[in-house]
Amino acid sequence: MSTVAAEVHEEDHGHHHKETFMTKYVFSQDHKMISKQYLITGLFMGIIGIAMSLLFRLQLAWPEQPFGIFEVMLGKWAPDGVMDPNVYLALVTIHGTIMVFFVLTAGLSGTFSNLLIPLQIGARDMASGLLNMISFWLFFLSSVIMVISLFVEAGPAAAGWTIYPPLSALPQAQPGSGLGMTLWLSSMAIFIVSSLLGSLNYIVTVINLRTKGMTMTRLPLTIWAFFVTAIIGVVSFPVLLSASLLLIMDRSFGTSFFLSDIFIQGEVLHYQGGSPVLYEHLFWFLGHPEVYIVLLPALGITSEIIATNARKPIFGYRAMVASILAIAFLSTIVWGHHMFISGMNPFLGSVFTFTTLLIAIPSAVKAFNYITTLWKGNLQLNPAMLFSIGLVSTFITGGLTGIILGDSTLDINVHDTYFVVAHFHLVMGISALYGLFAGVYHWFPKMFRRMMNKNLGYIHFWVTAVCAYGVFFPMHFIGMAGLPRRYYTNTAFPYFDDLTDINVLITIFALIAGVGQLVFLYNFIHSMFYGKEAEQNPWRSNTLEWTAPVEHMHGNWPGEIPHVHRWAYDYSKPGHDEDFVQQHIPLKEGEEELHH
């Protein structure tokens, strides 16, 4: 079936369309161009998100001190250079939203799903180029709306990235819940539609357009990860859409889905019978799978890069696929661990503790398999490889504290403290960001036909790696001391006065990390135009994308699409001269294919 589909597709691209600037660079339907558009939009949003975190880190280390940079960046919201508490909340809110959705969902999954799905399964393009284009432009529109919301009179949304009502529902509750929140909700609604169109496209493409011989059991782990991620997205994102729509109804049309018995600003409101806990359920039904929507693509990228650079097959391919599936399934039934103390029935808490801690099992399998893949390898320590190893390191460090947070009992005292902040930044923030960087270093030659500078890459990695631990390791201690997150300053409690030193240390590491990212940005832009020209297969990799010509073309391969004869991980296979055997090379006489 896949061959038929591929041939039909081939005809579509057989003749050359006349390309204009608009169809080639702007409203392109080519997956390679769309992937670049995703990456560059994602990076741009990333700059905003990271810059915001540096601003609020300054406030946390030197609370209520005037900074010139605040006056420049925040204007009237930093009178005399001192950050206003409302702005602090807005900054943490938008930082979270941008990093989770715009950078690590669209920027990571959007970029690499688009680039790699057709190229690695041997397809001419996505199943629907048009939907793919619409998906990107909806994402772009939602990014624009999110950026515009930063400039409205009363400020952007400031209720935390989870925007729990009633705080997010009532403009009387905080300035950010006015127009800023309306824009936030509109932006997210459009974002979700974009994400759904993208995900459906990825699923259809992987199922239907694989080249001859590319069975599901020969798929590279990257594709498995993108495929399963897309399925999670289709299952869970619509629930957030309904939560957003119901919240819009409560805000603008006087319904009471999430609101009841409220007295605010000297006035009893009319809302009756709604429940904020309902919103929490709906939000986290997406919110928790979202963690894996962010993380799985990063793990997929890492699997590919670690195998290629270790010159060794990924260890336990079947177990890796099984653990992706297990994580995906479990991720949809654990959302309640964000709500142990929300007022829901404690028995439900027990159930969610059980399912949550189960996730540790497939995660442990993954970590051990990565480590075994390194064992007796011939490690080529390219920047992409360093980021992949770094990912495994932060995934372990951050994942382990999940054992504490996923346990309903222990959650009582660390819930919503800096302990949580440290945990999720390491396990999904930093890990997924490493996945993004690893992917960019590794596939830059495929995207831009040039190499990135490796020495700048090394500096970028080592600065980032040291700072990531420097920022988030001490943060666990602040949380265990009892300091809640989303506090403008801890000076209102003399009890926390001894935390100031750690906050200063963390901020210094964060600032250095910020500078480290400039190295990446410089390398990225510089290499795009002046980097060394890439060879066809610079990393001597097995997967199909490296059999396509360096020069981009519609339809990806000039002649017939290569057929696949083996899995993607025949590195250093005995009986071959080279230490890699590409997937399209037929088995030798008497050579056995590993059956998976």
Place this chain on the structure above:
Amino acid sequence: MNVVLIFSVLVLIAIALWQITKIFELSQVKKVNTQVADDNDNDWNGKLMFAFLIFIYGITIFSFWAYGDLLLPEAASEHGADYDNLMWISFALIFFVQTITQAMLHYFSYKYRGEKEKKAFYYTDNDKLEFIWTIIPVITLAGLILYGLYTWTDIMTVEENEDALVVELYAQQFNWKARYAGDDGVLGDANVRFLQDFEGKNLVGIDATDPNGFDDVVVQELHLPIGREVIFKMRSQDVLHSAFMPHFRAQMNCVPGMITEFAFTPSKTTEEMRQNTDIVAKVKKINKIRVEKSKELVASGDIALDPYEFDFLLLCNKICGVSHYNMQMKIIVESSDEFEKWMLEQRTFAEVIQ
């Protein structure tokens, strides 16, 4: 001024790094630079991987040495010891796994750094090995889950009983109030609709038609008797708040439109806590910091900070608006005699609305 200095230093560091790479590249001009890692790169990055392992251990040891006293403040409730036990067991497990896996990951990255002539070991599967590292987490987690659930059920089962003290915690932007049930031991009905009755004197919206409410006592400072179970009934009048009492290992969200519950038995009085050696050390440290800070403040014409004395805390731990960071209430745990005496001094709802 600070920020300008910091930023200029950071920019200088960046420029320095850039120059170093330039020099590095120029010195390699003879070799063909493909931007793919060569043996030299593998060598120094592999060694740095090993160094990084030492860094991870180092920052762990440093953090425990410098900040270890911050971990889990002294527990002052009866279930606190169970909680702390479970926490330390989980911690020990995490520590063990972290130390070993990070060592393997970074040591292998160092040990097997690539060389041209070497060839990797073709090794795809080992069912036995994979079974082992699946089953070990399964068993360990089963133990943790069972222990955790046992403790959880124990803490969260709130049963009404004669001896318990029922206290309502009432949250609003941006302060807390507490309501005691009075002599009849029953909290009167309440709703936000009644907040405007009696010219705003009805602070938590008690229903004046419910006779149970007349002897209720509303206060702004929470007093609790030692050794008696306290059942908290939590309400919020506007947005979500969360009543977080770290020393009692207690937290529960306050949700508009519903009443949530949490119960614990205080096991140490405020006085006892103030004499605890860990707390004494902490207070001393904090006061040292405050004295230093006061010197700066006085020098710039401000007033000095008050010396700090330990008190139990009730904090808001769910983002609730502009003053979220300063929504607090003092908790005083005392002997039952002291508690009864204090209670007699308070005015009942009936007295307040007269």
